[in-house]
Amino acid sequence: MRWENLTVVAGENPPENAALFGADAVTTRTFDTPEFRGITFHEIRARSIVNRVPGASRMPFEWTVNPYRGCSHACVYCFARKTHSYLDLDTGLGFDSQIVVKVNAPELLRRQLGSRRWHGEHIAMGTNVDCYQRAEGRYQLMPGIISALRDHANPFSILTKGTLILRDLDLLKQAAAVTEIGISVSVGFTDQELWRTVEPGTPAPERRLDVVRTLSEHGIDCGVLMAPVIPFLSDQAPQLRATVRAIAASGATSVTPLVLHLRPGAREWFMSWLAHHHPHLVRRYERLYAEGAYAPKWYQRRITRQVHELAEEFGIGPTRAGMPRRIPAPEPAVPGPTQLTLL
Numbered sequence: 001m002r003w004e005n006l007t008v009v010a011g012e013n014p015p016e017n018a019a020l021f022g023a024d025a026v027t028t029r030t031f032d033t034p035e036f037r038g039i040t041f042h043e044i045r046a047r048s049i050v051n052r053v054p055g056a057s058r059m060p061f062e063w064t065v066n067p068y069r070g071c072s073h074a075c076v077y078c079f080a081r082k083t084h085s086y087l088d089l090d091t092g093l094g095f096d097s098q099i100v101v102k103v104n105a106p107e108l109l110r111r112q113l114g115s116r117r118w119h120g121e122h123i124a125m126g127t128n129v130d131c132y133q134r135a136e137g138r139y140q141l142m143p144g145i146i147s148a149l150r151d152h153a154n155p156f157s158i159l160t161k162g163t164l165i166l167r168d169l170d171l172l173k174q175a176a177a178v179t180e181i182g183i184s185v186s187v188g189f190t191d192q193e194l195w196r197t198v199e200p201g202t203p204a205p206e207r208r209l210d211v212v213r214t215l216s217e218h219g220i221d222c223g224v225l226m227a228p229v230i231p232f233l234s235d236q237a238p239q240l241r242a243t244v245r246a247i248a249a250s251g252a253t254s255v256t257p258l259v260l261h262l263r264p265g266a267r268e269w270f271m272s273w274l275a276h277h278h279p280h281l282v283r284r285y286e287r288l289y290a291e292g293a294y295a296p297k298w299y300q301r302r303i304t305r306q307v308h309e310l311a312e313e314f315g316i317g318p319t320r321a322g323m324p325r326r327i328p329a330p331e332p333a334v335p336g337p338t339q340l341t342l343l
């Protein structure tokens with residue numbers, strides 16, 4: 001197992017000569033509780049915690065903090081799977097169950113924020129794997145991380161699917177009082193059956209929207225990253241409508257759709273899942289993703305337009321902050337994917 005190259009952000013190539021951890025710094029643990037059964041934690045003491053995204057990156061952020069590698073939320077499509085291979089770990093089940101924990105992340109961050117070379121730039125979290133995955137319930141790294149950012153009035157953002165973020169509500173409020181913070185919750189769809197199979201380790205979409213609601217009630221703006229929209233499984237008009245409607249009802253300040261992309265590492269895992277659960281769709285996926293990791297531009301534009309129109313209809317958007325939402329009465333149940341007319 002290699003323990004270097006841990007500064008890599010998903011989608012980027014690993015930097016050369018970036019040895020950050022010695023193998024002797026690894027402590028491996030398992031916990032015999034139902035929550036952590038089958039999961040192995042590799043505790044390390046990182047040498048660096050604020051990572052710069054390489055200049056050529058198309059990411060909308062420059063600095064990141066990722067206290068974990070691997071994610072027990074186990075989303076089949078997760079684009080970070082590839083980064084587990086940089087550690088010589090398996091990108092399938094290994095990504096879901098072999099979790100690297102940077103146990104000194106809070107103290108390291110506090111030290112780095114206090115360095116004269118640090119100029120208070122925005123720090124993005126949840127950019128590689130989820131910082132509020134189950135491991136965080138035990139290791140509790142985020143309170144120390146948020147406290148350090150608050151004490152240095154350093155702007156930051158968090159993207160998560162984890163309801164555990166509400167544990168840190170008071171700290172988030174304190175941070176928001178002294179600096180700019182941005183919270184986004186990821187909810188790609190509200191279909192229960194799809195959620196159970198494709199995001200098996202995550203809190204249910206409704207619970208995630210409860211997070212949005214609670215943050216909003218406490219004065220913390222929260223956007224929703226509607227990701228991923230999964231072709232032929234969550235992209236039909238009634239499904240998009242049900243999802244945007246639920247997002248609007250949660251009080252989200254924005255909704256940003258993102259169509260599934262399948263980079264190496266995620267692609268193989270997702271396609272084997274698809275062959276098992278929806279074999280009739282395999283050929284259609286091969287055609288839709290024939291050009292590479294991304295669905296065709298026309299498809300992405302169509303989804304974006306539909307979601308934006310629904311957002312407008314339901315009254316989501318920055319210009320509508322604080323205004324009452326136009327949420328119509330509940331609609332009939334959305335048919336499952338197999339009942340829908342597919343593209």
Ligand code: SF4
Binds near residue numbers: 071074128129
């Ligand atoms: S929650 Fe995010 S990081 Fe974790 S498996 Fe799902 S997509 Fe990947």
